[in-house]
Amino acid sequence: MKKKVLFVASESVPFIKTGGLADVVGSLPKCFNKKEFDVRVVLPNYTCINEKWRKKFKFITHFYMDLNWRKQYVGILEYKYEGITYYFLDNEFYFSGPTPYGQIYEDIEKFAFFSKAVLSAIPVIDFRPDIIHCHDWQSGLVPVYLDNFRYGDEYFRGIKTVMTIHNLKFQGIWDTKKVKDITGLPAYYFAPDKMEAYNDANYLKGGIVYADKVTTVSNSYAGEIQMPFYGERLDGLMRARSGDLVGIVNGIDYEVYNPETDKSLAKNFSPSTFRKDKVKNKLALQKELGLPEDKKVMMLGIVSRLTDQKGFDLIEHVMEELCNDHIQLVVLGTGDEKYENMFRHYAWKYPEKVAANIFYSEELSHRIYASCDAFLMPSLFEPCGLSQLMSLRYGTVPIVRQTGGLIDTVEPYNEYEKTGTGFAFLNYNAHEMLDTIRYGEKTYYDKKRQWNLIVEQGMKQDFSWEQSAKQYQDLYERL
Numbered sequence: 109m110k111k112k113v114l115f116v117a118s119e120s121v122p123f124i125k126t127g128g129l130a131d132v133v134g135s136l137p138k139c140f141n142k143k144e145f146d147v148r149v150v151l152p153n154y155t156c157i158n159e160k161w162r163k164k165f166k167f168i169t170h171f172y173m174d175l176n177w178r179k180q181y182v183g184i185l186e187y188k189y190e191g192i193t194y195y196f197l198d199n200e201f202y203f204s205g206p207t208p209y210g211q212i213y214e215d216i217e218k219f220a221f222f223s224k225a226v227l228s229a230i231p232v233i234d235f236r237p238d239i240i241h242c243h244d245w246q247s248g249l250v251p252v253y254l255d256n257f258r259y260g261d262e263y264f265r266g267i268k269t270v271m272t273i274h275n276l277k278f279q280g281i282w283d284t285k286k287v288k289d290i291t292g293l294p295a296y297y298f299a300p301d302k303m304e305a306y307n308d309a310n311y312l313k314g315g316i317v318y319a320d321k322v323t324t325v326s327n328s329y330a331g332e333i334q335m336p337f338y339g340e341r342l343d344g345l346m347r348a349r350s351g352d353l354v355g356i357v358n359g360i361d362y363e364v365y366n367p368e369t370d371k372s373l374a375k376n377f378s379p380s381t382f383r384k385d386k387v388k389n390k391l392a393l394q395k396e397l398g399l400p401e402d403k404k405v406m407m408l409g410i411v412s413r414l415t416d417q418k419g420f421d422l423i424e425h426v427m428e429e430l431c432n433d434h435i436q437l438v439v440l441g442t443g444d445e446k447y448e449n450m451f452r453h454y455a456w457k458y459p460e461k462v463a464a465n466i467f468y469s470e471e472l473s474h475r476i477y478a479s480c481d482a483f484l485m486p487s488l489f490e491p492c493g494l495s496q497l498m499s500l501r502y503g504t505v506p507i508v509r510q511t512g513g514l515i516d517t518v519e520p521y522n523e524y525e526k527t528g529t530g531f532a533f534l535n536y537n538a539h540e541m542l543d544t545i546r547y548g549e550k551t552y553y554d555k556k557r558q559w560n561l562i563v564e565q566g567m568k569q570d571f572s573w574e575q576s577a578k579q580y581q582d583l584y585e586r587l
Contacts, residue, residue: 252303489512
């Protein structure tokens with residue numbers, strides 16, 4: 109008998125993506141042992157999903173569902189992609205609009221509908237999962253509704269739930285009275301030991317309280333969120349559930365991120381050919397972005413949301429000093445206006461040193477990962493981080509702050525033992541970051557063989573999804 113697992117999430121590649129969650133939900137289900145596990149995924153059928161996908165979805169059936177005093181339409185569509193069955197739940201009232209998320213007060217009702225519709229649809233599609241694997245606050249009500257459904261219907265008894273926290277900062281918080289009215293859940297769910305937190309209703313908290321197991325996306329982050337600084341006011345709950353809390357580091361899709369076959373690169377390379385071929389990508393990128401073409405200069409890359417969480421206040425603090433070093437800096441991403449404008453300003457002031465690309469392009473991100481010598485990621489907190497895994501894969505040395513998943517994936521360089529895959533600093537301090545970047549520069553310019561050794565050690569790491577999938581399989585088996 110195959111074990112049945114249903115992933116519930118608000119986004120997944122290739123259909124809809126706003127962040128790393130979509131990469132996880134799109135990649136992980138493909139990596140389970142097909143002989144033992146039947147893994148399927150359920151998503152909202154947003155009208156903003158690209159038409160090329162939407163026209164392939166096959167309509168199965170529809171039904172009507174009570175959401176407290178409302179009666180709502182639920183359509184079910186199906187699509188098989190790369191061996192995985194995806195279900196899309198349809199309701200234009202909730203899922204129309206140009207983006208998957210809107211105002212929080214709309215999202216609160218939208219994802220209450222989605223969570224209840226997922227459970228209501230299971231008997232209709234005739235797929236009764238052994239385990240429902242929920243991702244982030246948008247599916248936080250699934251374990252809560254499941255607890256509620258068990259009383260009236262034995263069909264739902266015995267289904268286990270796993271709640272994965274991709275970023276504890278986002279919790280789905282809204283006024284308790286309103287959430288009671290939206291969800292139709294009995295009043296006793298809104299107690300401080302259940303869904304209520306600091307006088308508001310909290311979707312993620314509900315999911316954490318009612319799930320059988322809670323996971324997060326790296327081992328170190330699982331420890332950090334039990335402390336007040338990282339705990340986002342839920343550290344007490346995380347300590348209470350620490351016996352059921354597991355950290356499993358994310359992977360990346362090694363077929364998509366492969367320097368040997370990646371079509372967006374100027375020149376493909378491997379761990380054995382990077383010494384002569386990687387630099388051809390650098391020269392091509394310099395040309396593309398209008399930087400002086402110089403294969404000897406050290407090129408630093410940044411691909412990120414431009415927010416405080418990612419450490420841009422540190423970069424802002426030492427940006428002028430950094431621009432006086434013998435480097436080039438290539439930035440790709442959007443975010444807070446002040447950081448967007450800071451990079452635009454420095455690109456104007458030092459056009460031969462800084463290239464600011466204030467937009468997002470998947471193709472360009474691959475070229476930056478492949479072309480740069482080092483990759484800068486000084487995060488304040490980082491549940492897992494995927495950028496450092498991509499840069500390791502492409503032989504670009506990560507310079508990171510030691511927090512969360514960055515501790516688990518980047519081994520700091522040790523010049524005496526010749527070990528390590530990157531450079532790391534500990535305190536959230538701009539000049540400590542700058543010193544670490546300059547230590548990297550010194551190694552790059554003065555100890556080229558050492559530098560190439562770090563690159564090679566990084567490229568030989570294995571952060572493919574297969575490793576993580578094995579740990580999830582063990583977790584499901586235990587449940």
